[in-house]
Amino acid sequence: MxxxxxxxxxxxxxxxxxxxxxxxxxxxxxxxxxxxxxxxxxxxxxxxxxxxxxxxxERTGTTVTVGVLGFALFIYSVGFDAAPHFAS
Structure with missing residues (x-):
């Protein structure tokens, strides 16, 4: 160990x-x-x-905030990329 x-x-x-x-x-x-x-x-x-x-x-407030921000930016970029194909 x-x-x-x-x-x-x-x-x-x-x-x-x-x-x-x-x-x-x-x-x-x-x-x-x-x-x-x-x-x-x-x-x-x-x-x-x-x-x-x-x-x-060990998770501090800063690492949680950065992780949530990174996840939100990822979801935004996937939606931004998929939106033109979804509407047509």
Whole structure:
């Protein structure tokens, strides 16, 4: 558990490890079936979360505000891009 504690204290290291392992897992193919980089990273992230890896789990008011603002801008941009195709 010392590794998990270290990765929780250094969030960037945990994120980079999950992404690197996910890309490596995504390149592995079994009988011509592969997860791909996104699927591999998602699978490794789910496993890491199950075993207690939660980098950046401490949430302050600023991080919550920035997260909500980023989500709102994302929803706005998706709607802005989809609106012309939706109306026609």
């Amino acid at each position: 010392q590794v998990v504690d270290f990765l929780n204290r250094v969030p960037l290291a945990g994120l980079m490890l999950v992404i690197a392992l996910g890309h490596a897992l995504g390149r592995v193919s079994v009988r011509r079936i592969a997860l791909g980089p996104a699927g591999g990273t998602l699978f490794v992230a789910l496993l890491a979360g199950h075993f207690g890896l939660r980098p950046g789990a």
